[in-house]
Amino acid sequence: MAMxxxxxxxxxxxxxxxxxxxxxxxxxxxxxxxxxxxxxxxxMHAVKTNLPVGNPPPRAVQPEVVLVNIDFDGTITWNGAPVSGEADLEKRMADVAAQADQPDIHLFPNGLAPYRVVAQVMAAAQREGATKIGLVGNEQ
Incomplete structure (x- = not known):
């Protein structure tokens, strides 16, 4: 009882x-x-895609690969041959870009290589129009 x-x-x-x-x-x-x-x-929106089943057939012609190595001291080699300077590098990039089916450029910089040299190679490829370039060895 309350009050x-x-x-x-x-x-x-x-x-x-x-x-x-x-x-x-x-x-x-x-x-x-x-x-x-x-x-x-x-x-609730769904996009229906028809994905291929199985493995794709192998390419009829394997693309040509150009291996560009950059050593720890900044030395650039093109498929094992040393590059003599920036003009030689740009000439080689222009030759690659001029081909109808451009070869793949695999850029393999050493872990101790100066970033300036790596950027120089990538900028030369961009200036000359080489579009198939990739960094190799950065999995380490």
Whole structure:
């Protein structure tokens, strides 16, 4: 059994509410929930693709590979032959780019090779139009 006892203040002032008003909090939560539902993309879309089954047939003609090595001291070799300078490197890159079926250029820099030399070789390939270039040996 409970009994409501008036406070000792007397007078006709109402009692102070000490409970938190949760109505605005619930309103904000519902608005955020609706925004979340609207902004989440629907994951039910599927793209059907026809993937080939089995291994593809081997290429009839294997592409020519040019191996460009960069040694720890910045020495550049083209298929084992030393490159004499930047002009010689650009001439060789231009010869590769001029071919109808460009050979693959495998760039193999030493781990201690200066980055400047590696960037120089890649920039020469880009300037001359050689598009098939890849870094080899960075698996280490």
């Amino acid at each position: 409501n006892v008036p406070s000792g203040r007397g007078g006709d002032e109402p009692d102070v509410m000490v409970d938190i008003n949760t109505t605005p909090l619930i309103d904000v939560m519902l608005v955020l929930l609706i925004m979340l539902i609207i902004t989440i993309p629907i994951q």
